[in-house]
Amino acid sequence: MSYLAYSDKYDESQGHGTIMAGIIAGQALCEESYCSGTFYDGVAPDSRLIIQDVIDEHGKLDFPANITELFDIPSMAKSVVQLNSWSYEYSPLLTRAVDLMAYVNMNLTIVFPFGEKNTLRSPADSKNVLTVGGYYQETLLKNQEAEKPFVNIIIDGKKNVLGYCDMSVGISFLDAITDNKTSNDVCFKGLQIGVAKGDIFIDEFGDRSFDELKDAGLVIAFHNKEYNNIKLKTSLIRVKADERYKFRMGSRVTIEPIFTNNVSSESYNLPKNFYRTKPDIVYPGGHVYAPRAYSISKNVCGKESLLIAEGNSVSAALATGNILILSQWLREGYYPTGKKNKKNSIEPCSTLIRAILVNTADLPINVTKNDGGFGLPHLDKFMLFDNGESNQNGTRLFSNMSLKAGYSHKFVFRPERNGKMRATLCWIEPDTDIYKNTDILYTVDIRLVKGNGQVLIGNRKINEKYIDQHNTIKRIEIDVNAGETYDIYIVSKQMHEDCFIYYSLVISGPFDMFDDSLSAVSQEEANDTPCIDSCQEGEVCKHGFCVCPNNNDCMLTVDKLQTNSVYKKSISSNNMYYLALDIPFLNAESVINVNFTCKETIHYISAINRLPAWNDCDCTFFTCNFGEVYENSFSINHQDFEFLRKGDKIVIGYYIPGHDKEEEIEISFESK
Numbered sequence: 001m002s003y004l005a006y007s008d009k010y011d012e013s014q015g016h017g018t019i020m021a022g023i024i025a026g027q028a029l030c031e032e033s034y035c036s037g038t039f040y041d042g043v044a045p046d047s048r049l050i051i052q053d054v055i056d057e058h059g060k061l062d063f064p065a066n067i068t069e070l071f072d073i074p075s076m077a078k079s080v081v082q083l084n085s086w087s088y089e090y091s092p093l094l095t096r097a098v099d100l101m102a103y104v105n106m107n108l109t110i111v112f113p114f115g116e117k118n119t120l121r122s123p124a125d126s127k128n129v130l131t132v133g134g135y136y137q138e139t140l141l142k143n144q145e146a147e148k149p150f151v152n153i154i155i156d157g158k159k160n161v162l163g164y165c166d167m168s169v170g171i172s173f174l175d176a177i178t179d180n181k182t183s184n185d186v187c188f189k190g191l192q193i194g195v196a197k198g199d200i201f202i203d204e205f206g207d208r209s210f211d212e213l214k215d216a217g218l219v220i221a222f223h224n225k226e227y228n229n230i231k232l233k234t235s236l237i238r239v240k241a242d243e244r245y246k247f248r249m250g251s252r253v254t255i256e257p258i259f260t261n262n263v264s265s266e267s268y269n270l271p272k273n274f275y276r277t278k279p280d281i282v283y284p285g286g287h288v289y290a291p292r293a294y295s296i297s298k299n300v301c302g303k304e305s306l307l308i309a310e311g312n313s314v315s316a317a318l319a320t321g322n323i324l325i326l327s328q329w330l331r332e333g334y335y336p337t338g339k340k341n342k343k344n345s346i347e348p349c350s351t352l353i354r355a356i357l358v359n360t361a362d363l364p365i366n367v368t369k370n371d372g373g374f375g376l377p378h379l380d381k382f383m384l385f386d387n388g389e390s391n392q393n394g395t396r397l398f399s400n401m402s403l404k405a406g407y408s409h410k411f412v413f414r415p416e417r418n419g420k421m422r423a424t425l426c427w428i429e430p431d432t433d434i435y436k437n438t439d440i441l442y443t444v445d446i447r448l449v450k451g452n453g454q455v456l457i458g459n460r461k462i463n464e465k466y467i468d469q470h471n472t473i474k475r476i477e478i479d480v481n482a483g484e485t486y487d488i489y490i491v492s493k494q495m496h497e498d499c500f501i502y503y504s505l506v507i508s509g510p511f512d513m514f515d516d517s518l519s520a521v522s523q524e525e526a527n528d529t530p531c532i533d534s535c536q537e538g539e540v541c542k543h544g545f546c547v548c549p550n551n552n553d554c555m556l557t558v559d560k561l562q563t564n565s566v567y568k569k570s571i572s573s574n575n576m577y578y579l580a581l582d583i584p585f586l587n588a589e590s591v592i593n594v595n596f597t598c599k600e601t602i603h604y605i606s607a608i609n610r611l612p613a614w615n616d617c618d619c620t621f622f623t624c625n626f627g628e629v630y631e632n633s634f635s636i637n638h639q640d641f642e643f644l645r646k647g648d649k650i651v652i653g654y655y656i657p658g659h660d661k662e663e664e665i666e667i668s669f670e671s672k
Contacts, residue, residue, distance in 0.1 A: 003051045004073070007062035015293025017053060019309050020085050022291035023317040024324070025049055040289060040306075043321025044328075050074055054086060061086055067097060075105040080327040080348055083111045083320040085313045087121035095123040099431040099439065102128035102350065106400070106428055106502065109350045111320050113312035114279045124278065127439050127472050128428050130354050131278045132316040134285025135364055135376055151237060153220075154254045159246050163220070163239040169227045170219065170236035188235075188255035191217050193247055200253055204244060218255065220247065276440075276471045279373045280354065281361050283318040286310025322379060323353055329383050335397065338386030338514050351426040351504035352399040356382055358473050359395070359424035359506040369468075374475060384513055393419065394513030396521040398505040405442065405501060406494035408543050410526035413486040419510030423448065423488050424475040425458060427503035440470045442501050443493035447530065447544065448476050451484050455530050480509060489529050491544035558611070558651065561594075567667045576655045578611065579667065583648040594652065596632040597666040604634060605653040612653045 028040035115121035201216035206225030333344035458474025511520035
């Protein structure tokens with residue numbers, strides 16, 4: 001382990017760095033009888049860590065003078081993943097810097113937790129990082145962090161009494177569940193108050209010895225006396241003395257933790273300029289055992305050296321540990337045969353890791369895509385080991401591919417059986433102007449063509465609004481039939497400059513993972529890349545996009561607006577609409593104003609004599625091509641843009657970001 005202190009050499013008061021390191025790579029050193037197996041170990045206990053301490057003992061962030069050190073050092077050390085358990089409330093400049101660092105260090109998967117209180121924070125909003133949210137089971141033992149964890153006691157199914165676990169005498173409720181090897185939230189259910197072994201024993205006055213209590217299934221005490229030299233292997237619950245009358249011999253008792261439903265009922269809050277869903281994935285957010293930060297001189301061992309942690313940082317740490325194991329599996333050549341073979345070694349890159357995690361992810365029950373992204377990864381679907389039998393579902397990887405802008409790649413999938421197929425695309429791209437309406441630079445998509453000619457698009461289901469198109473991760477899921485062929489295309493739109501898109505593709509479906517003789521997935525020349533819709537008259541389909549003679553995207557309807565007129569329209573959020581304005585006669589004093597009357601803030605992109613596109617417009621929150629933006633007005637001063645001539649057209653794309661809304665807008669176009 002390496003330790004780099006950018007501030008001081010102390011952990012902050014809660015020991016957050018210690019908790020994260022323990023969850024990822026901690027290893028319990030104790031007697032086998034006390035902590036058998038790997039229950040107290042981290043996810044990847046043999047991993048090597050670089051600790052970069054950017055938080056001082058007071059919890060304040062303190063970065064190095066050159067923030068690139070945070071990412072360059074792990075990259076030079078050949079690290080495969082970096083967990084960043086820090087954030088700012090909102091800092092677009094910091095997000096842009098992290099986008100750049102992720103692009104420069106493509107082999108380093110950068111992980112950020114979603115943020116506190118279900119609010120997306122910077123730079124977890126970066127397009128090039130893996131953002132991990134917390135998924136919580138309905139019942140949380142949240143009070144287990146307390147010195148006296150409270151429980152609810154139900155007597156004969158109807159009487160409720162409050163008590164707490166005295167952990168100086170017995171064990172906590174969480175320990176009781178663990179020791180009983182049950183995943184249920186209720187460990188003590190229907191126990192009888194009695195005197196036989198395994199019954200609930202009553203200690204009314206504090207005068208019972210260890211020998212009298214040791215065979216109890218649970219002990220309920222109605223006094224405040226201390227026990228000397230007694231440590232039970234079950235829970236001892238203290239209850240107020242005036243509740244004693246409710247507990248009768250032969251009564252059946254159930255013990256429940258004080259619980260809370262922590263599956264968020266609120267959607268995660270996204271910056272309004274995004275057409276992207278975050279988090280990307282979720283992992284359990286606790287509660288988990290984690291090491292407590294102590295000075296080495298205190299020499300504290302056993303469960304006193306542990307605490308119970310929860311939150312999105314725990315989720316991100318669990319994801320990081322899983323990425324370490326996945327990276328080792330790839331590096332040691334287990335893919336695709338399920339046997340260790342260095343000749344098959346794959347050096348994992350960020351796009352491949354993210355694509356694999358998303359491809360294996362499923363949304364937990366009652367969790368929506370807005371809350372859980374693509375869902376909870378299940379790496380056991382991908383990390384298969386050859387046990388001498390065929391695997392009914394396989395995966396094929398295409399790692400760190402390069403695609404020239406304006407061209408396409410084609411992959412052909414031939415399932416052996418009926419089943420479900422997934423294809424996940426992940427790419428990485430440079431940073432962009434922080435004030436643009438979108439931070440996505442490249443227009444890239446994954447499309448699947450069925451035998452009947454139907455085209456499916458990444459991150460969109462049939463008849464579903466397309467609110468996740470500005471994401472660098474896109475997935476298609478479809479039921480497939482044996483004997484049919486499915487064509488998968490990775491398409492990119494032409495840029496003004498020649499550039500390459502670096503991506504990874506993961507395809508999984510019903511075929512034998514270990515049978516190399518099968519060509520379930522193959523790459524072919526993409527000479528017939530389909531467009532999403534039928535092209536209009538005069539247009540042609542070129543590399544997956546309908547284009548006019550001047551190579552513009554012409555699939556969308558453009559409303560024409562006359563000078564000094566008013567136009568009313570009903571629009572839906574997350575859809576782009578276009579206006580074409582004919583330039584009238586202009587002189588040096590001419591001013592063109594386009595005013596939008598709307599409750600919501602309008603966002604713009606614009607161009608001259610063609611449809612504007614995300615990847616080549618210079619629009620920000622304050623200015624746009626050839627014009628200035630002020631609230632819901634778009635103004636053009638001819639003296640600033642003398643190249644405009646009569647007969648030119650200004651084409652404005654406008655939209656309202658956010659979740660499903662319908663808005664009535666009024667647009668006026670005046671020329672002075």
